[in-house]
Amino acid sequence: MTVRDIIKRFTFIEIFQGMALTLRKMFSRAVTIQYPKERRPIAPGFRGQHALAKNPDGKAKCVSCGLCATICPSQCIYVRRKEDGQENYEVDVLRCIFCGFCVEACPYGAIVLTENYEYSGYTKEEIYLTRSKLLANWDKHMAGKKGEEYFRKFWRPMSGDFGTPPAQSGFKGKKE
């Protein structure tokens, strides 16, 4: 054991260094947020609760082709025609894993994942998404510009992904 080690041992230097660090941190800004009062910004394209997209004329874009229901890894989308001839589209959100495959599979751009992650309920029915709830979700979370933006950015793949689009992101040099 060198002299240095002995000094280290008896002065508790490393302990004090650690404590100095935590003391310093006491005066820096807190990184925690007080959730229901404060909310963190959500990145666009967040994969949250589903919505069925509407045309500008207010009709559902979905044509019940069933591709989303086929690709869904958790098999939680039900697309079927009811006896009375009504189109039916249901998502069992409790089983959904928010992979976003349904959005990718749909050739019609009819289903989206909204930024809504706050939904809870006491019964299964409250969370189960029926066609009317899904369409209402569109008005609530995606209406107007936001929906257009979503399809432009997050409805993938586009032919740009198979080629080189003009304004591609890249390293622009170190910022001093």
Place this chain on the structure above:
Amino acid sequence: MEPVEKIFDTRELNVNMGPQHPATHGVLRLVLDIDGETIVKVTPYVGYLHRGIEKLGESMSYFQALPLTDRMDYVSAMSNNIGYCVAVEKLYGIEVPERAKFIRTIAGEMSRIANHLLWLATHALDIGAMTVFLYCFREREWILDLYEMICGARLTVTYPRVGGVRNDVQQEFLESLWKFTDEFPSRILEYETLIDQNRIWLLRTKGIGVISAEEAVNWGMTGPTLRGSGVPYDIRKFMPYDAYDKVDFEVPIGTVGDTYDRYRCRMLEMRQSNNIIRQCIEKLPAGPVMADAPKFTMQPKDKMMPITHPTKQHAFFIKEKACKGCGMCLRACPAKAIFGEKKKPHAIKQDMCLGCATCYVTCKFKALVIVPAGKGLSDEKLAELAEAPVPEEITKASEYLVRQFEFVKKGPKVPEGEIYVATEVPKGELGFYFVSDGSAKPYRMRVRAPSFVHAGCLPRLCAGHLVADVIANIGTIDIVLGECDR
């Protein structure tokens, strides 16, 4: 007086640790045979988190099974995804574009940092250092936010795709990530100030769970757990995948092979990862992010637009002469809008048709045609229009549409054979073994999970130590039970 040994009889005690013990990093049950405080034998029992992922994979197409891998090692879901995609690409025999490779490397290294941060946090917490836990989570949160920026999810990302990545990275993301890499080394220093030389930390980690290089190899250890014993084995170096052969990095190794060495290895690895990310951002080439392999990927959405755009009012019509009456379209139509008898020409009831194109995609005899802007017209008018040549725009779009339907409904067929592809995930070697019988689903999918192998090493690592060291040993092998049990 009689000697104490004669009055008291000592015997080995058999105690359960887990499955709910908070320090077991999941639901791991250990049965400890202890003699006083000393461990005589440890028997791990795994399987509490078994969800049958390997079996589930056999009932899904290769594309669909991707999110399952998120749920194996949920701490570093991105690496698992990448490992899966690399394996399936090898099986398909497709080449991923350069840009996608770099993006994946970036994402994979972010995942390594996120994983090691969580490992350090919980390992330190188990040993008794609470502060490090909070500090690590501060940075991990940052990485998760960055994940959210690229793919919209924080934990179960499902970002890479077979053939590339889901979407290109945004300029904004690259800048935030660059800022992170600027900041991160100083944060590592902070953790080290707290524990690296701390006497309690040293006492709890030095000389605990020592395993020699040879033994470590024999026990099947991989990743930093192996490298702590001084074996410089890293798949990123030995069998480079993605862009690892284009970046410069070192593989840190330990000397003694104890818990402290493994800790040092991981700390150095985080620095290396940080470096790799920076290099990748600097070198990120322009180009496509999805492989040009139309059979194996989803189709570009804009190419299908001439048919699928909501303002298009196309009608679908069955040409009476060409229809063989096979009934395929009738069975496929979700709206039940097609009527007809077997072997006789079928017809679509236009007012019931939803315009989904399923029948068009299904018909093998080219009897179904798209009549542009024909919605709402009478059958006679449609029959007349159906004879006119179809605009080229529609023909082209329909090719993509057919392929999209085929990709989703059937999935691409894979040549017969078997393949094993390993990648270096933060925990060690993650291998995927596929047996293909020529269909679109794997005949057998087997996952070589590093956590499983490492959990098996616990008896060797713990023997002879004290009960408290079991916790240190569980921490040092960095296991996640979701991956171990699958």
